[in-house]
Amino acid sequence: MNIIVITLLVIGGIGLVCGILLALAANFLAIKEDPRVEKLLEILPNANCGSCSFAGCADYAKAIIVDGVAINMCTPGGPDIAKRLAAFMGVELQAMERKVAIILCGGDKEKAPRRSTYNGIADCTAANAVDGGDKICRYGCLGYGSCSRVCPVGAIEISNDLAVVHEDLCIGCGLCAKTCPRGLIKIIPAKRTIHVLCSSKDKGPVVKKACKVGCIGCSICSKLAPNEAIKMDGFLARVDYTKDLENIELVEKCPGKCIIKKHDLK
Amino acid sequence: MKTYKAQYKIAGGVHPEYHKELTRDKGIEIMPLPPLLHVYMSQHLGAHAKPILKKGDKVLRGQLIGESTGFVSAAVHAPTSGTVKNIEETRTAAGTFTQTVEIEPDGQDQWTSSLTPISNWESTDSKVLLNAIAAAGITGMGGAGFPSHVKLSPPSGKPIDTIIINGAECEPFLTADYRLMLEHAAEIWEGARIISKILGAKNIRIAIEDNKPEAISAMEKAIGTADDSVHIVILPTEYPHGAEKQQIFAITGRQVPSGGLPMDVGVVVQNVGTALAIRDAVVNGHPLTERVTTVTGLPLAQPKNVMARIGTPYSDLIKFCGGINGVAAKIISGGPMMGLAQSSLDATITKTTSGILVLPAKAVTFYEAMPCISCGRCVEACPVNLMPCDLSQMLEAEDYEAARDCNVMDCVECGCCAYECPAHRPLVQYMRQGKARVSAKILEEKAKQAGKEKK
Amino acid sequence: MATEYILLVISAVLVNNFVLTRFLGICPCLGVSKKLSTALGMCGAVIFVITCASAVTWAVDHFFLSEQGIFKTDLNFTQTIAFILVIAAFVQLVDIVMKKFTPKLHGALGIFLPLITTNCAVLGVAVLNIQLKYNFTKSVLFGLAASLGFSLALIIFTGMREKIDRANPPKAFRGVAIALITAGLLSLAFMGFAGLVK
Numbered sequence: 001m002n003i004i005v006i007t008l009l010v011i012g013g014i015g016l017v018c019g020i021l022l023a024l025a026a027n028f029l030a031i032k033e034d035p036r037v038e039k040l041l042e043i044l045p046n047a048n049c050g051s052c053s054f055a056g057c058a059d060y061a062k063a064i065i066v067d068g069v070a071i072n073m074c075t076p077g078g079p080d081i082a083k084r085l086a087a088f089m090g091v092e093l094q095a096m097e098r099k100v101a102i103i104l105c106g107g108d109k110e111k112a113p114r115r116s117t118y119n120g121i122a123d124c125t126a127a128n129a130v131d132g133g134d135k136i137c138r139y140g141c142l143g144y145g146s147c148s149r150v151c152p153v154g155a156i157e158i159s160n161d162l163a164v165v166h167e168d169l170c171i172g173c174g175l176c177a178k179t180c181p182r183g184l185i186k187i188i189p190a191k192r193t194i195h196v197l198c199s200s201k202d203k204g205p206v207v208k209k210a211c212k213v214g215c216i217g218c219s220i221c222s223k224l225a226p227n228e229a230i231k232m233d234g235f236l237a238r239v240d241y242t243k244d245l246e247n248i249e250l251v252e253k254c255p256g257k258c259i260i261k262k263h264d265l266k
Numbered sequence: 267m268k269t270y271k272a273q274y275k276i277a278g279g280v281h282p283e284y285h286k287e288l289t290r291d292k293g294i295e296i297m298p299l300p301p302l303l304h305v306y307m308s309q310h311l312g313a314h315a316k317p318i319l320k321k322g323d324k325v326l327r328g329q330l331i332g333e334s335t336g337f338v339s340a341a342v343h344a345p346t347s348g349t350v351k352n353i354e355e356t357r358t359a360a361g362t363f364t365q366t367v368e369i370e371p372d373g374q375d376q377w378t379s380s381l382t383p384i385s386n387w388e389s390t391d392s393k394v395l396l397n398a399i400a401a402a403g404i405t406g407m408g409g410a411g412f413p414s415h416v417k418l419s420p421p422s423g424k425p426i427d428t429i430i431i432n433g434a435e436c437e438p439f440l441t442a443d444y445r446l447m448l449e450h451a452a453e454i455w456e457g458a459r460i461i462s463k464i465l466g467a468k469n470i471r472i473a474i475e476d477n478k479p480e481a482i483s484a485m486e487k488a489i490g491t492a493d494d495s496v497h498i499v500i501l502p503t504e505y506p507h508g509a510e511k512q513q514i515f516a517i518t519g520r521q522v523p524s525g526g527l528p529m530d531v532g533v534v535v536q537n538v539g540t541a542l543a544i545r546d547a548v549v550n551g552h553p554l555t556e557r558v559t560t561v562t563g564l565p566l567a568q569p570k571n572v573m574a575r576i577g578t579p580y581s582d583l584i585k586f587c588g589g590i591n592g593v594a595a596k597i598i599s600g601g602p603m604m605g606l607a608q609s610s611l612d613a614t615i616t617k618t619t620s621g622i623l624v625l626p627a628k629a630v631t632f633y634e635a636m637p638c639i640s641c642g643r644c645v646e647a648c649p650v651n652l653m654p655c656d657l658s659q660m661l662e663a664e665d666y667e668a669a670r671d672c673n674v675m676d677c678v679e680c681g682c683c684a685y686e687c688p689a690h691r692p693l694v695q696y697m698r699q700g701k702a703r704v705s706a707k708i709l710e711e712k713a714k715q716a717g718k719e720k721k
Numbered sequence: 722m723a724t725e726y727i728l729l730v731i732s733a734v735l736v737n738n739f740v741l742t743r744f745l746g747i748c749p750c751l752g753v754s755k756k757l758s759t760a761l762g763m764c765g766a767v768i769f770v771i772t773c774a775s776a777v778t779w780a781v782d783h784f785f786l787s788e789q790g791i792f793k794t795d796l797n798f799t800q801t802i803a804f805i806l807v808i809a810a811f812v813q814l815v816d817i818v819m820k821k822f823t824p825k826l827h828g829a830l831g832i833f834l835p836l837i838t839t840n841c842a843v844l845g846v847a848v849l850n851i852q853l854k855y856n857f858t859k860s861v862l863f864g865l866a867a868s869l870g871f872s873l874a875l876i877i878f879t880g881m882r883e884k885i886d887r888a889n890p891p892k893a894f895r896g897v898a899i900a901l902i903t904a905g906l907l908s909l910a911f912m913g914f915a916g917l918v919k
Contacts, residue, residue, distance in 0.1 A: 002794075003796075006792050006794050006796065007796055007799055010785050010786070010792065010796055010799070010803070011799055011803060011806070014781065014785070014803060014807060015806055018806060018807065018810030018811075019810075021810065021814060022810055022813055022814060022817070025814055025817045025818065029817050029818060029820070029821040030817075031820060031821060115609050115610065116609030116610075117632070119632050119633075120692045120695045121635075121662075121692055121695050121696060121699065123699070125699060125702075125703075126695055126698075126699045129361065129698060129699065129702065130361060130606075130607065130695070131357075131359075131360075131361035131606065131607060131608060131609050132357050132361030132362060132363065133361070134609065138357070138363070637888060637889055638888065656884070659884070659887035659888055660887060662887065662889075663886070663887040665887070668883075
C-alpha cells in the first residue's frame with residue numbers, strides 16, 4: 001500500500017514539477033510566430049523547387065504573410081493550390097495558368113546528325129564544352145539528358161538523342177530551362193499549341209546542311225500568323241506565346257517542316 | 267651566367283612517351299601563303315577583339331583588324347596584305363564561336379608601317395616599350411594566351427624580381443620552342459632582356475628540360491658572358507615542368523598561392539616564343555602575324571616545324587606537311603596532354619597554337635569509363651596536390667559545394683591524373699566542368715555581395 | 722584516481738562504443754549520416770543532451786528513487802518511466818530556452834533536439850550510470866564520453882557514406898543496404914579495440 005502511494009507521489013510529483021516548469025517556460029519565453037505561415041506551408045506542395053523565386057516553400061509562405069507577395073507564383077501547384085491559397089488569405093485569385101516546358105528543337109538522331117564521336121562525360125554541358133558540341137547544328141539538342149536528370153518529376157525523356165517533354169507530367173518548374181547549356185527549353189502556357197521547334201539562328205543553307213527540320217528563316221509563317229504572333233529573330237521564327245495562335249495553315253506551309261501543332265492540354 | 271639543375275622537386279608529374287624525334291631535327295620551314303586566311307577575333311584569353319574593317323577593305327600585313335576591347339584583351343592584326351572577303355561568326359579550335367575576318371592574300375605580303383621600330387630599346391622608357399607590345403597584340407604563345415602587356419604591367423604593390431623564360435616544352439610531340447631556341451637563341455635572349463627591363467627584374471632564369479641539351483648549349487652561347495643574375499636552369503624531363511606555377515616552384519622554391527598569380531610571388535613567366543615575338547615587336551616594329559607550330563603525328567607524310575601565318579587553316583597546314591597517310595583517328599590542336607580534340611580541319615592557327623597532332627587509329631582507344639577503385643595513382647601524379655579521384659566522384663554526383671571545399675579551382679588541367687587513371691575516367695573533363703560551375707557560382711556570389719553592399 | 726577517469730573515457734569512447742559495440746542510438750546514426758554538416762549538428766545535440774541528462778537522471782535517482790533518497794524506499798522499478806519523463810521535459814525546456822536566447826544555435830541543433838528526447842542512447846547512459854553505481858562526477862563524465870563515442874562513430878560513418886554514395890554502388894545495394902553493410906564493417910573494425918581496457 002505504502003509503496004504504491006509513494007510511487008504515485010514521486011512520479012506524479014516529478015511530472016507535475018516538469019509540467020509546471022515547461023508551462024512557465026512556454027509562457028514567458030515564447031516567441032511570437034505567425035501561425036498562418038505553417039498553415040500556408042501545409043497547402044503548398046513542399047517540393048522546394050524554387051520556381052517561385054524563393055529559397056523554398058517555407059520562404060515563399062513567409063513572404064506571402066510578411067511581405068504580401070502574390071499567391072499565384074507556385075508553378076508546380078498550379079491553379080488548384082493558388083485557389084486554396086487565395087481562399088486562405090482571403091484575397092482574390094489573379095489569373096493563373098498552367099505552364100509547361102517545351103524543347104525548341106526537333107532534330108533527333110536521323111534528322112540532325114552528329115559530326116564527331118564524343119566519348120566523354122554523358123552530360124550536355126560537358127559535351128557542349130568539347131569543341132562546341134558534337135552535333136553539326138550549333139543550336140540543337142545534344143541529347144545527353146542533363147535536363148531529364150534535373151527534372152524533379154521525370155517528365156523529360158531522351159528519345160532518339162532528342163529530349164522530349166511529357167506535358168501531362170510537367171509541372172513547369174523551369175529547372176530544365178536553367179540547366180540546358182544551349183538554352184533550348186522555354187516555359188510556356190500549356191494551352192498554346194503551335195510551336196516552331198527550332199532554335200537555330202543560322203542562315204538557311206547552313207541550317208539545311210545541319211538538320212532536316214530546321215527553320216531556314218523564310219519568314220512565311222510570320223507573314224501568315226495573325227497579330228504578329230510569330231516574329232522573325234534574324235533567321236529564326238519565334239512564336240510569341242503571349243498571343244493567341246490557332247492558324248493550322250502554318251504547319252502545312254512551313255518549308256522547313258519545323259512548325260508543329262500539339263494537342264490541346266489545357 | 268650559371269647553368270645548373272633545378273633544386274626543387276615538384277609534386278606529382280608523369281613521364282609520357284615524348285615522340286619528339288619526329289620533328290626535333292627538322293628546321294623551321296616557312297609555309298607559303300594559303301589561298302584564304304581566317305583570323306579569329308578571339309586569339310587570346312580575355313575579351314574578344316572587335317573587328318574594325320568592312321567586307322572588301324584592302325589590308326596590309328600588320329594592319330590592325332581587331333581592336334582590343336578591355337584590359338585583358340589583345341589587338342589582332344592582318345597576317346598578310348590582301349582583301350577582306352567576309353566577316354562572320356565561326357567556330358574556333360576551342361569550340362567557342364567568335365567573329366572571324368576572312369582575308370584573301372594578294373601575294374605581295376606588304377608590311378604596314380604603323381609601328382615604329384625601337385632600335386635603342388635599352389635607353390627607352392619601359393612605358394613606351396609596353397605600349398609597343400600592346401599595340402603589336404602579343405599574347406602568351408605557350409598555350410593559355412594571356413595578353414603579354416597585362417602580364418608585364420603588374421600592380422605597383424607587386425614588385426617582380428625574377429623573370430623566367432620558359433623553354434621547357436614538356437608536352438610530348440611538340441618541338442616548336444626547341445627549334446626556336448636552336449635557330450633564334452640570340453633574338454630570344456634579346457627578348458628576355460627587354461622583358462626584364464620593362465619589369466625592372468634583376469634575375470633572369472631560362473628554363474629548359476634536360477632532354478634538350480642542344481637547346482641548352484645554344485642558349486648558353488647566345489647569352490655569352492652575362493653576369494651572375496642570369497641562370498639557365500635545367501629541369502628534369504617530367505610533365506608538367508612547363509606549367510607556369512610548377513616551373514616557378516622548381517626554379518625558385520616559391521609557391522604561388524591558391525587562386526593567385528605568379529606576380530604574387532614576384533615572378534613573371536614568358537614562353538620563348540613570346541620573348542621572340544616581343545623582341546620582334548620592339549626591335550622590328552612587327553605585330554604578331556605568324557608563329558612556329560609543330561605539325562606532327564605518325565600518319566603525317568612529313569611532320570614539320572612550320573612558320574605559319576595566324577589564320578592559316580589546319581587543312582592547309584596538313585597539306586603542306588604532305589597530307590595524311592591512311593586514317594587519322596584523332597586530330598588535336600596543341601599537345602596530347604592539354605590539347606583540344608578537333609572535329610574538323612576548319613579551325614585556323616591562332617597565336618596560341620603550339621602544334622597540330624594527328625594520331626593514328628592504333629594510338630586512340632575509346633575506353634568506357636569505369637568506377638573509381640581508389641587506387642590513388644591520380645593523387646600521386648597531381649602536381650597541385652589535389653585528390654582527382656574524390657573530386658571526380660563529387661563532380662559526377664554534381665556536388666559542386668563539396669568539390670569547391672576540396673579546392674577544385676586549383677586544378678591546372680594538366681591531364682596527369684587522366685593519363686594515370688587505370689579506370690579510364692575522364693578526370694580532366696570532370697575538373698573542367700566543375701571549375702566552370704564553381705566559378706559561375708563564385709561570380710554569382712560576388713554579384714550578390716556587391717548588390718548587398720550597394721543597398 | 723585520474724587513471725580511473727581516463728580509463729572510463731577510453732572505454733566509453735573506443736572499447737564499448739555506444740553505437741558500434743552496444744548498438745545503442747542506431748536510428749539517429751543511420752538517419753542523419755547522409756551529410757557531414759547535419760551529422761555534426763546531431764553530434765552537438767547528442768553531446769549536450771546526454772551530458773546534461775546523465776546529470777539530471779543521476780540526481781533524480783539519487784534523491785527520489787534510491788533507498789538512500791528522501792523517501793527511504795527502493796523505487797528502482799519506476800526508473801524507466803521517471804527517466805523518460807525527466808529527460809523529455811528537460812529536452813523540451815532546453816529547446817524553449819535555446820529558441821529564445823540563442824536562436825542561431827537553435828537553428829543548427831533545433832530539429833535534432835526533439836528527435837533524441839527518448840533516444841535509446843540517452844536512456845542507456847542514464848540506466849548504465851545507475852547500474853554501474855557511478856557517483857555524480859563519474860556519471861557526467863561517462864555521459865560525456867559516451868556521447869563523444871557516439872559522435873566519433875557518427876562522423877566516421879558519415880564520411881564513409883558520403884564517399885560510398887558518390888561511388889555509385891550497384892542498384893541493389895544503394896541507400897540503406899550499403900549503409901548497413903558499412904556499419905557492420907565499421908563495427909568489426911571497432912572490435913579491434915576490445916581488450917584495450919578491461
